[in-house]
Amino acid sequence: MLVDGKHFRTIWDNDGVVSLIDQRWLPHDFRIETIRTVEDMATAIRDMHIRGAGAIGAAAGYGMYLAATSSSSSSSSSDPRKSIRAGAELLNAARPTAVNLSYAVKRQLRILSDTPDNDLGNTALTEARAIADEDAAACKLIGHHGGKLLEILSSGKNGQTVNVLTHCNAGWLAFVDFGTATAPIYEAFDRGIDIHVWVDETRPRNQGSRLTAWELGQHGVPHTIIADNTGGHLMQHGLVDAVIVGTDRTTRSGYVANKIGTYLKALAAHDTGVPFYVALPSSTIDWEISNGLLEIPIEQRGPEEIRYATGELEGKTQSVLIAPAKSPAANYAFDVTPPRLVTSLISERGVFEANEEAILAMYPEMR
Amino acid sequence: MLVDGKHFRTIWDNDGVVSLIDQRWLPHDFRIETIRTVEDMATAIRDMHIRGAGAIGAAAGYGMYLAATSSSSSSSSSDPRKSIRAGAELLNAARPTAVNLSYAVKRQLRILSDTPDNDLGNTALTEARAIADEDAAACKLIGHHGGKLLEILSSGKNGQTVNVLTHCNAGWLAFVDFGTATAPIYEAFDRGIDIHVWVDETRPRNQGSRLTAWELGQHGVPHTIIADNTGGHLMQHGLVDAVIVGTDRTTRSGYVANKIGTYLKALAAHDTGVPFYVALPSSTIDWEISNGLLEIPIEQRGPEEIRYATGELEGKTQSVLIAPAKSPAANYAFDVTPPRLVTSLISERGVFEANEEAILAMYPEMR
Numbered sequence: 022m023l024v025d026g027k028h029f030r031t032i033w034d035n036d037g038v039v040s041l042i043d044q045r046w047l048p049h050d051f052r053i054e055t056i057r058t059v060e061d062m063a064t065a066i067r068d069m070h071i072r073g074a075g076a077i078g079a080a081a082g083y084g085m086y087l088a089a090t091s092s093s094s095s096s097s098s099s100d101p102r103k104s105i106r107a108g109a110e111l112l113n114a115a116r117p118t119a120v121n122l123s124y125a126v127k128r129q130l131r132i133l134s135d136t137p138d139n140d141l142g143n144t145a146l147t148e149a150r151a152i153a154d155e156d157a158a159a160c161k162l163i164g165h166h167g168g169k170l171l172e173i174l175s176s177g178k179n180g181q182t183v184n185v186l187t188h189c190n191a192g193w194l195a196f197v198d199f200g201t202a203t204a205p206i207y208e209a210f211d212r213g214i215d216i217h218v219w220v221d222e223t224r225p226r227n228q229g230s231r232l233t234a235w236e237l238g239q240h241g242v243p244h245t246i247i248a249d250n251t252g253g254h255l256m257q258h259g260l261v262d263a264v265i266v267g268t269d270r271t272t273r274s275g276y277v278a279n280k281i282g283t284y285l286k287a288l289a290a291h292d293t294g295v296p297f298y299v300a301l302p303s304s305t306i307d308w309e310i311s312n313g314l315l316e317i318p319i320e321q322r323g324p325e326e327i328r329y330a331t332g333e334l335e336g337k338t339q340s341v342l343i344a345p346a347k348s349p350a351a352n353y354a355f356d357v358t359p360p361r362l363v364t365s366l367i368s369e370r371g372v373f374e375a376n377e378e379a380i381l382a383m384y385p386e387m388r
Numbered sequence: 389m390l391v392d393g394k395h396f397r398t399i400w401d402n403d404g405v406v407s408l409i410d411q412r413w414l415p416h417d418f419r420i421e422t423i424r425t426v427e428d429m430a431t432a433i434r435d436m437h438i439r440g441a442g443a444i445g446a447a448a449g450y451g452m453y454l455a456a457t458s459s460s461s462s463s464s465s466s467d468p469r470k471s472i473r474a475g476a477e478l479l480n481a482a483r484p485t486a487v488n489l490s491y492a493v494k495r496q497l498r499i500l501s502d503t504p505d506n507d508l509g510n511t512a513l514t515e516a517r518a519i520a521d522e523d524a525a526a527c528k529l530i531g532h533h534g535g536k537l538l539e540i541l542s543s544g545k546n547g548q549t550v551n552v553l554t555h556c557n558a559g560w561l562a563f564v565d566f567g568t569a570t571a572p573i574y575e576a577f578d579r580g581i582d583i584h585v586w587v588d589e590t591r592p593r594n595q596g597s598r599l600t601a602w603e604l605g606q607h608g609v610p611h612t613i614i615a616d617n618t619g620g621h622l623m624q625h626g627l628v629d630a631v632i633v634g635t636d637r638t639t640r641s642g643y644v645a646n647k648i649g650t651y652l653k654a655l656a657a658h659d660t661g662v663p664f665y666v667a668l669p670s671s672t673i674d675w676e677i678s679n680g681l682l683e684i685p686i687e688q689r690g691p692e693e694i695r696y697a698t699g700e701l702e703g704k705t706q707s708v709l710i711a712p713a714k715s716p717a718a719n720y721a722f723d724v725t726p727p728r729l730v731t732s733l734i735s736e737r738g739v740f741e742a743n744e745e746a747i748l749a750m751y752p753e754m755r
Contacts, residue, residue, distance in 0.1 A: 048712035222694065224591055224615040227710050234715040246694055246717040248591040249616050250649025254723035257681060282617025288655040314624060327589065327613055330697030332708030341699030341708055343594050345415040348601040350613040356621035
């Protein structure tokens, strides 16, 4: 995607060094971080220098590459396999909810277990690039399928503005390129469809106002930031034609784990008859579990993200205390939307209902 | 209620001067503002030095008193009736959604129209005090009725902690004393019931984290601040036993206008079988209208409240920019919850269903 007119991915490699866009400073400051060790990659994931389902997956893939090269190039006598196993554990522990992370780690472990010691680095790099490329290709296809849905909505309104609401950032910053929830929006916009996006600010970390608004702005897509409380009111008054969100993990039966608050928007969409779409590359589907409400672990983050708000003041990123000094806070990062509230899933293969039968019809190899 | 152990109301008079707690500086700074003119009172209401349904009503009552005395004591030859009418217009225009404001203004206009010129000030003061006293008395009774509901929930859990979720501030800061949504909580807590409150931070103005958390803390009630996105997840996992919110205006058929985001919590409560209570003094009921979704005007406030977050930094109240410099924002202040999502209303007269028949059974004089 474009940043000041120049094409970027969220993560890439160059001469054995991995670079990523450090999202902590956006929208006020565009910074690139270079990562040289798996430990630094785990920190970048855990502390959300890079975040979002697909981007975390690509970061984990590259993290495994760094683990493999640190061991193979190390002058110490340590077992390179040990270094890879330790890297895998470190990465898996960095964030618990997104399935892409463990998917990428597993994929690297599998291929590296069949690789001779002297080829670990090359193989891991090729695999890391493949994970990133596949993510970008899947998002491009999601844009194709989802863009058609928006085109139909536009026709139904005789070309009047199509209003899409999105929550958090399932934009290109959350993936390697294009994004999931945003891919249909970019596709429709590029085809000349009159589109406007309501951007949930997405407390506590404001990924909506900080990241989604920023990347929509970079692409020129008309958008308006709203408080997370607002979507229900807009839907009640016909001001939303579709909700499109991403997901950090969707079960084989269609339960959707996504940023905390997604369930509330799904309820409002259901109550007001607004279609509720979840865009996802199939790497986000967890084929192992079924009931997401019972089985998906929900990350709890530090209370300071709730007690403070972070933004720009006098040219610097600063945090203001928005709560009484002594009041405690709780910070659940995700919630789970049951399949009955989801109109359709949009993946790289097409548009289908959120139930096991429909999902397996689209992915027969997973039966 | 208590502030550092000393009893306060949110607004009071002394020697012809009206004083109020200036809520803009809470929770970090407790400031009292003195108001000497109706113009200053209109500013205090519009710019939310004082906010909340009952507190706005009391402020409007006192504002009319200031209008009446400014005209009667003025050395100019202006008609005191003219001054009262101008004051009424000014106050009515200050905030559009809460019915208590226009209720208090109407009540003063009615009584002053039957009052001789030389008694306007005294009459208006007596009426302003009556409006404030009635608000406090109604809240006390809401605490009595709602406290019983919490006692029943506590018994049903064999005395285990009762978890209540509330949105915005319908606490004593929003009224003259006790509050509405908080009155049952204070009542139950004072009776020794084990209670814990989930406090929605309530973006964009954070009345939950700034005000509700502060006043619960002053009273010693255990509480935890959460992002507005969180309530649905908590309800899905059995961590909420009841939702209690206030209202800025409820129609005779039970539509509830309250702080933006209330509708989303009502949907989640309905979806998960959690009782959803609305606490209100009957001054908040708009007997003139029926369908709240169509008929209640929804205030839109400035976009800067969304684009910035305000809190304490280095001992000062400061605002940080949390959005891209060029992204627009929209700021709808209220939404309307339909009666089908409301378990019960709790007023000074008791607990009853949110439909016209049940409401009129409780207020037969309004038939």
